Amino acid sequence: MAKQIEGVYEQLLECAKHEFLVKGFKDASLRTIAANAGTSTNSIYVRFQDKEGLFEAIVEPVVSGVLQLFCEIQETFHEFEPEIQKARVNEYSFKEMDRFLDYIYGNLDEFRLLLDASHGTRFQNFVDELTRVEVEYTYKYMEVAGYMSAEDGEVTGEFLHMVTTAYFEGVFEVVRHGMDRGSAGRYVRMLERYHAAGFDTFFIRDNK
Amino acid sequence: MAKQIEGVYEQLLECAKHEFLVKGFKDASLRTIAANAGTSTNSIYVRFQDKEGLFEAIVEPVVSGVLQLFCEIQETFHEFEPEIQKARVNEYSFKEMDRFLDYIYGNLDEFRLLLDASHGTRFQNFVDELTRVEVEYTYKYMEVAGYMSAEDGEVTGEFLHMVTTAYFEGVFEVVRHGMDRGSAGRYVRMLERYHAAGFDTFFIRDNK
Amino acid sequence: MAKQIEGVYEQLLECAKHEFLVKGFKDASLRTIAANAGTSTNSIYVRFQDKEGLFEAIVEPVVSGVLQLFCEIQETFHEFEPEIQKARVNEYSFKEMDRFLDYIYGNLDEFRLLLDASHGTRFQNFVDELTRVEVEYTYKYMEVAGYMSAEDGEVTGEFLHMVTTAYFEGVFEVVRHGMDRGSAGRYVRMLERYHAAGFDTFFIRDNK
Amino acid sequence: MAKQIEGVYEQLLECAKHEFLVKGFKDASLRTIAANAGTSTNSIYVRFQDKEGLFEAIVEPVVSGVLQLFCEIQETFHEFEPEIQKARVNEYSFKEMDRFLDYIYGNLDEFRLLLDASHGTRFQNFVDELTRVEVEYTYKYMEVAGYMSAEDGEVTGEFLHMVTTAYFEGVFEVVRHGMDRGSAGRYVRMLERYHAAGFDTFFIRDNK
């Protein structure tokens, strides 16, 4: 059974990660990656199909992971009773944001790649994907919790998308700035309060 | 002697703008630009030094312009008496945001370039630059208006930078999404309220 | 020990046939063939030596077959008495051409390979080989039947070769055009009359 | 006015011609051609756009030339009165075939390329193109001269195409075999008689 030379796979991933981080997807050179990994360009094709396949191999598990984590968090929350949802939304999101950050800090390089080196790949709209999911769940929550837009509906959808984008971009600034895990936690906590306030300016509870 | 042929300069700018918009800085081809402009590649070098020089020629006036406008707005504001500043801050920023948007919409392509096609040039951190200026003035204003952080100061600076980034990114979403001027106005107004609310959550007036 | 896995040989032949037909010998990819056959490239080398060996394995039996059939037909004919040869040449060749076409239509793909996909292999001159054999027998027949060239002999040989080539190329057009067996029969019959007329223009019977 | 280095163009054409002749279009290497011409591969792109452009540059003038010559010959003939056409068809085609052969022998290498090295280019069906033109004119002539098919019409068109193909392939054998100009003349003359006889077997004059 012709085995791949041991360690080359990992070497390639490591060197590719580095190259992509430094030069971005487009400008990264497979020749350079292969040379640094001490092998031939063809090794890349054997293992990863092509350039984008190499990028995906690095990044895809993390993308899947974060989406799964994200959905799991949301689903768990949305299974609570409406009353509980309303009562614990802040507490809950604080707690879960920590899991989220843990995941990010467990895969820092991959997130850096997704955020700043993925142009030209199918991951270039990664943040947007996350945003879409979040917006969807936000709508669900608004319904459950009896929120309604404070404004006429005209622009609500796009606006919500916009500020949610801003929220995620804010979270990911933490990655871009190379902040340590501790600071990141504090920051993001602040960011949540910040956005919660903004949110409450536009969307108010329709309670009696 | 041997004057530059009239109109070629403008042709080059126009064609370069188009090419950069479509392909981004890195992937744009000087050959293509020159060919479309009906001249030779060397014409670019004569007029703009090199590829980045060409990009700068398109974008730099707008960058200068927006920075100047921005500073002017801020300076004017900061020349008011503190009492007036405090009283009119919202009204003022609403009004001035319109000038800002007008400027953007008067130079849409250039902003698009700055936002999405400048990677690889010295303008790739354009938003960050704006953010830095804004943050600086925010500090000044906070001092004048007697604001203070609601939190311990440890992370204040970076946090302020972060949310200001989010603010500007939010504003520029308007460009990226190809929103029309009217919608943009409404959006950004909402965005300001949103961020104002967030801001007030953290920075409170030390009045008596 | 370690016997070849049953059926792989046939699979390879089948897939190779398809690949060669579609891409021609040079552009065919052994990787693709092996992959389609559900085996490894090396299986090809074990069974067929190399790329050309694979091509030969497909095509050689048919080449042998057609040559054998061809010679058999000719030999049978030439065993007849001269008088009978002269009397029945047309009738005979009509009848035998049907066997020839049957053989072709029983091995259509292989003939297609020989005609249009063999460049780069030792079969690239397949038609020429057939032609040479035919010309040889034609000479024999001419002697037996008392034909002689109507022209001075200078160019006779090459000319005969040329028109015989034209004859065979004509026959094989039937394959290239994907004609059905029925039409092919009619065409080739016409072609024979056509060439017979041409032939009789140059080579006339030295009878008294 | 930046001139191309003198002679490089010609060198490239010459070396390309040689490489294409030896290896065929597909297998020819631009690197090799450039190296042999003492220049860089890019010189090829500057002058000829791409690989096929290089091939075209060699071969296109000859293709145009031969088509023009061919049509001119045909048109001239078809401008004669029907009576004259009928009377002189053989004499005329003999004479003009010499012009045709002169043209071929004035551009031997190009014809070799067209016949045996053009696979993969838009010239790969060169003979077929010629054939189509010839067949068209043949139809015209048949009408004028009162020919009609001796057979039912079913297969006439395709059959005519087939034998005309055979005719041209026969003519071009002269190129493939490297025959000298003198022999070629005699051959082709014979070939014409040969085909004329075949033709007359199927298409007979509807005279009274």
Next chain:
DNA sequence: GATGAATGAGCCTTCATTCAT
């Protein structure tokens, strides 16, 4: 013998920039 990775060379094409005219 089967596997499939390694080899090592090669493909066409494109680029930003320089340079001779």
Next chain:
DNA sequence: TATGAATGAAGGCTCATTCAT
């Protein structure tokens, strides 16, 4: 200064074949 070829390097990718397991 305009021109556009020359430069010189690099790009991703694919190949037939060999070789270690």
